[in-house]
Amino acid sequence: MAERRVSAVAEGGIAVVTQRRKGDANAFAQGLFGGISGSYGFWAQALSFLQYLRWRRFLVSRLKLGRGALALDVSTGTAGVAIEMARRSQGRIVGLDVTRPMLLAGLSTVDREGLDGRVALVEGRAEELPFPDETFDAVVFTFLLRYVREPEVTIREMARVLKPGGQLLSLEFGVPENALACALWVFYTRAVMPLVTVPVSRGWRRVGSFLGPNISDFYRRYYLEQLTDMWRRCGINPVETARPSLGGAVVMWGVKEGRRGNR
Ligand SMILES: C[S@@+](CC[C@H](N)C(=O)[O-])C[C@H]1O[C@@H](n2cnc3c(N)ncnc32)[C@H](O)[C@@H]1O
Secondary structure, three states: OHHHOEEEEEEOOEEEEEEOOOOOOOHHHHHHHHOOHHHHHHHHHHHOOOOHHHHHHHHHHOOOOOOOOEEEEEOOOOOHHHHHHHHHOOOEEEEEEOOHHHHHHHHHHHHHOOOOOOEEEEEOEOOEOOOOOOOEEEEEEEOOHHHOOOHHHHHHHHHHOEEEEEEEEEEEEOOOOOHHHHHHHHHHHHHHHHHHOOOOOHHHHHHHHHHHHHHHHHHHHOOHHHHHHHHHHOOEEEEEEEOHHHHOEEEEEEEEOOOOOOO
């Protein structure tokens, strides 16, 4: 398939594979994250009241990856989840993202952590993964679905590259259900976050005012039961969910139907 054509370039001793882009389908995400790549880890943790690393650890704790198994971390960004996966398992990890500056920041961290033999980064789109069917023992995606046009099509694409019996896992922001927690969340995301990000940088100011309304809008369109149904329609069954931090995050994990993979 023409769009799946890949060409390899060497950057910093770690392979970055560049995938052909399709129009400007990902321009918004690239613009948003291209402007915050250098400080992403720090502010992600600070703006989530130190919850972000906790959510990430919980997600990775659900992953069962044996020695030599191969996992894909879609929307890897600065490779934080991919690195956590490599640290907590003996598997090999491929991190994929559509925003090159995020990947370049990730490359430095992978290098610094001495994980360049086990974590490789690929530039590409979640909507058209440049891998054959049933390549990976596990596929993880974090904070991705709000940036794709058709979440179900993208989930199906991630399930395609997963081996039968392999695990699909995700972490996304959520909206608290409890009325008081929800009111505090709305106040924080609509009033506090837009304000505190103003002096940080133009990129973070943009994120600060975009994030709250975008999360609310996503869950108005796709509530949790709808998402679990989507996973099942894409062949992931059973599906389990957890809503840490009073529902401020949503973690989902499940197994692809069919013969068990070599995990
Ligand atoms: C909020 S960041 C999360 C980064 C990382 N997963 C983490 O938890 O630290 C979202 C990432 O999704 C990437 N992204 C957005 N749309 C994408 C797409 N269609 N395909 C691949 N990556 C995408 C962005 O470039 C960005 O790096």
